[in-house]
Amino acid sequence: MAYVMFQYDRPTDTHRWNDYNQQVRDWIAQLLQIPGAVSFVAYRTSDGASPDTITMLEFRTVEDTRKAQASDQLRKVLDGLQSVGVTAQVLLVERSPFTPEPIPA
Incomplete structure (x- = not known):
């Protein structure tokens, strides 16, 4: 699996x-419409x-991830974030082969 990762600080101005x-929510929906997108998850620091x-x-493949990074859909979301004062760092990452499977419950 491969991912387009965004890292940013949410706006603090009201x-x-x-x-x-x-x-x-619209940005998330737009991201999930990018060809090859499989899922989306967001984390906030506690x-x-x-x-x-x-x-x-x-995404399933690194190639799909590279295409997504160059897509107009992704650019529109980044432009939207920038319009509210967010500058996102975008990274392409892939799952390490050394990541263990989840521990069964």
């Missing part, structure tokens, strides 16, 4: 915070450390 919250938000858009 107006931008409200704009961010109103648009975030202690407020920066970057305070990390998201991962999952």
Whole structure:
């Protein structure tokens, strides 16, 4: 599996915070419409450390991930984030072969 990972700090200014919250669901939907997208998950730091938000858009292959990074759909989401004062660092990562399977319950 391969991922497009975004790392950023959510806006702290009240107006931008409200704009961010109103648009975030649409951005997620747009990301999931990128060809090859499998899933999306977001994490927030519990202690407020920066970057305070990390998201991962999952793809089956590294090639799909590279295509997504160059896509207009991804650029539109990044532009939307920037419009509310968020500058996201974008990384392409792939799952390590040394990641163990989850422990069964």
